Amino acid sequence: MNKRVTFNAKLLPYLLLAPQIAVTLAFFIWPSGQALWQSVILEDAFGGNTRFVGLANFERLLSNEGYWASVRVTLFFSFMVASLGLGFSLLLATMADRVVRGAIAYKALLVWPYAVAPAVAGVLFGFLFNPSIGIVAWFLNKGIGYEFNYVINGGQALFLVILAATWNQISYNFLFFLAGLQSIPRSLIEAAAIDGAGPVWRFWTITFPLLSPTGFFLLVVNIIYAFFGTFGVIDAMTKGGPARATEILVFKVYNDGFRGQDFGGSAAQSAILMAIVVALTVIQFRFIERRIQY
Amino acid sequence: MVENRPLLTFLSHFVVLSGVVIIAFPLWMTFVGSTHDQTTMLRAPLPLWPGEHMLENYRTVLFQGFGTGAARTPLYVSLLNSLIMALGVCVGKIAISIIAAYAVVYFRFPLRMLFFWLIFLTLMLPVEVRIVPTYQVVASLGMVDSYSGLIVPLIASATATFLFRQFFLSVPDELTEAARIDGAGPVRFFIDILLPMSRTSIAALFVIQFIYGWNQYLWPLLITTREGFYTVVMTLSRQVNTVDAAPTWNWIMAMAMLAMLPPVLVVVFMQRQFIKGLVDTEK
Numbered sequence: 001m002n003k004r005v006t007f008n009a010k011l012l013p014y015l016l017l018a019p020q021i022a023v024t025l026a027f028f029i030w031p032s033g034q035a036l037w038q039s040v041i042l043e044d045a046f047g048g049n050t051r052f053v054g055l056a057n058f059e060r061l062l063s064n065e066g067y068w069a070s071v072r073v074t075l076f077f078s079f080m081v082a083s084l085g086l087g088f089s090l091l092l093a094t095m096a097d098r099v100v101r102g103a104i105a106y107k108a109l110l111v112w113p114y115a116v117a118p119a120v121a122g123v124l125f126g127f128l129f130n131p132s133i134g135i136v137a138w139f140l141n142k143g144i145g146y147e148f149n150y151v152i153n154g155g156q157a158l159f160l161v162i163l164a165a166t167w168n169q170i171s172y173n174f175l176f177f178l179a180g181l182q183s184i185p186r187s188l189i190e191a192a193a194i195d196g197a198g199p200v201w202r203f204w205t206i207t208f209p210l211l212s213p214t215g216f217f218l219l220v221v222n223i224i225y226a227f228f229g230t231f232g233v234i235d236a237m238t239k240g241g242p243a244r245a246t247e248i249l250v251f252k253v254y255n256d257g258f259r260g261q262d263f264g265g266s267a268a269q270s271a272i273l274m275a276i277v278v279a280l281t282v283i284q285f286r287f288i289e290r291r292i293q294y
Numbered sequence: 295m296v297e298n299r300p301l302l303t304f305l306s307h308f309v310v311l312s313g314v315v316i317i318a319f320p321l322w323m324t325f326v327g328s329t330h331d332q333t334t335m336l337r338a339p340l341p342l343w344p345g346e347h348m349l350e351n352y353r354t355v356l357f358q359g360f361g362t363g364a365a366r367t368p369l370y371v372s373l374l375n376s377l378i379m380a381l382g383v384c385v386g387k388i389a390i391s392i393i394a395a396y397a398v399v400y401f402r403f404p405l406r407m408l409f410f411w412l413i414f415l416t417l418m419l420p421v422e423v424r425i426v427p428t429y430q431v432v433a434s435l436g437m438v439d440s441y442s443g444l445i446v447p448l449i450a451s452a453t454a455t456f457l458f459r460q461f462f463l464s465v466p467d468e469l470t471e472a473a474r475i476d477g478a479g480p481v482r483f484f485i486d487i488l489l490p491m492s493r494t495s496i497a498a499l500f501v502i503q504f505i506y507g508w509n510q511y512l513w514p515l516l517i518t519t520r521e522g523f524y525t526v527v528m529t530l531s532r533q534v535n536t537v538d539a540a541p542t543w544n545w546i547m548a549m550a551m552l553a554m555l556p557p558v559l560v561v562v563f564m565q566r567q568f569i570k571g572l573v574d575t576e577k
Binding site: 005009026029088091092114228231253258266281 | 309336396397398406415423427429455535546
C-alpha cells in the first residue's frame with residue numbers, strides 16, 4: 001500500500017489529516033469511550049455522584065426478561081429481512097439476467113427504492129396496511145376475510161416492519177446479484193448447455209456456487225442493515241409496539257437511553273451492540289480480502 | 295442467451311415485471327393518495343386511480359403547512375433543511391476525506407498508520423450504538439438546533455477515505471515524478487493533477503452521500519428540537535404519528551412524495567455514478 005514517490009513536508013500532512021481526525025475523535029471515539037465508561041459506572045438519579053460498579057449494569061441488563069425479548073425480536077427480524085431480501089432479489093436478478101431485451105430498463109425500474117429513506121418506507125407501508133383506510137388491509141379484511149390490524153396485533157406488526165425493511169433493501173441486493181451474475185463467464189454456461197444441462201440444472205450447479213461469494217457478502221451487509229439501518233422503519237411505523245413486539249435492539253437503546261433516561265442500562269446495551277458491529281465488520285473485511293484473491 | 299426457449303423467456307419477463315409492479319405499488323398508492331381530497335381519503339376502499347386535487351394538496355403542504363406541531367411549518371422549510379444537510383454532509387465528507395487520503399498516500403510521517411486506523415474505526419461505530427454520549431458532546435458544544443450540529447458530526451467517513459486512497463494508489467508514480475521535475479509542490483500537484491483526475495470518484499461518492507445525508511433520520515431526531523430545523527423525513531414521520539387528530543392522509547402522502555422525490559431523481563438520473571459509488575464504497 002505504499003507509494004514509491006512521495007512528497008517531503010513536515011507539517012502539511014498533519015494539516016491535511018486534521019479535520020478528519022478532529023471529527024473522528026470528537027464525535028466517534030470520545031462518545032464511544034464514554035459509552036463504554038458509562039456502562040461500568042452508576043450515576044445516582046440527581047446526577048453528581050458516580051461510582052464504579054464493574055459489570056453490575058450488564059448483570060442487570062442480562063437478567064432482564066425485556067432485554068432478551070428484544071434480542072429474540074432482533075434475531076428473528078434480521079433473519080427474515082436477510083433471507084426474504086436475498087431470496088426475492090436473487091430471483092429477480094436471475095430472471096433479469098436471462099432477458100436480453102429490457103434488462104437495462106428493468107434495472108432502472110428496480111434501483112429507486114434504495115433512495116427512499118427507511119422512515120419514509122415505514123410511512124408508506126403503514127399507509128398501505130392502515131387498519132381503517134389502508135388498501136391492502138381493506139383487501140385482507142373485506143376481500144378474503146383475514147383480520148389484519150397491525151396496530152393491535154404484535155405478530156402482524158412484526159411482519160409489516162419486516163416487509164418494509166426488505167422492500168427498502170431489495171434494490172441494493174438486486175444490483176449486486178446482477179453484477180455477480182454478469183461476471184460469470186458465458187463460456188461456462190454454454191459448455192454446460194452443450195453437454196445437455198437445462199436452465200434449472202445449470203443454475204444449481206454453476207451459477208449458484210459461483211454466486212456464493214456475492215451471496216455471503218450480501219448476507220453480512222443485510223444483517224448489518226437489519227440490525228442498525230432499520231431504526232427509521234420502526235420509529236415511523238410502530239415505535240417498537242404494540243407491546244414491544246417490534247422493539248429491536250437499536251430501538252431499545254434509543255428508547256431506554258433517550259426517552260427513559262436509563263444511562264447505565266443504555267450504555268451497557270451500546271457496548272454490546274458495539275461488540276456486534278465490530279464482529280460483523282471483521283467478518284465482512286476478512287471475507288473481502290478473500291474475494292480479491294478469487 | 296445460450297438457447298432459445300420462448301416459454302422461459304416469457305416466464306422471465308413475467309417474473310421481473312411482477313416484481314417491478316409489486317415494488318412500485320407503494321409508490322403508486324402514495325401518488326394516488328396525494329391527489330385526492332380529504333373526504334375521499336377517510337373512506338375505505340381508497341381509489342386506485344389519481345384524483346383531481348393534486349395541485350391544491352401540494353400547494354397547501356409546501357407553502358401553508360397544516361395541522362398542529364411540526365407540520366404547521368410550511369414544508370419548503372423542511373425541504374430546504376434537508377437540502378442543506380444533504381449537501382453539507384456530502385461536500386464535507388468528500389472534502390475532508392480526499393485531503394486525508396492524500397496525506398496518507400503521498401506523505402511519510404510519524405503516526406501515519408495510527409491515524410489511518412483511527413479513521414478505520416469509525417466504520418465500526420454507527421450513531422445507533424452511541425446515541426446518548428454523542429448527543430451529550432453535541433449539546434456541550436452548543437450545536438443543538440443548528441446546521442453545524444446536523445452536518446459536522448456526520449462528515450467523518452472511513453469509506454470515502456478508503457475510496458480515495460484506493461484511487462490514489464492506482465495513479466501512476468510517473469505523474470508525480472513528472473510534476474516534481476516540473477517544480478510542482480504537493481499543493482499544486484493535488485489541485486492541478488490529482489483533483490481533476492478524481493472527478494468520477496467524486497461524482498460517484500456524491501450520489502451515494504447525498505442519499506445518505508437526505509435520508510438521515512435518527513440524527514436529526516436527536517439534535518433538533520425546533521421545527522425550523524426539522525428535516526423533511528422527520529416532519530413526515532411526526533405528522534403520521536400525531537395522536538391528537540386523525541391523520542390527513544392526502545397531505546401526508548403529498549409530503550411523502552416530496553420527501554422521496556429528490557433522492558429518487560438523483561438515483562434515476564445519475565444511475566451510472568450511483569452504481570459505481572455503490573460498488574466502490576463496498577470495496
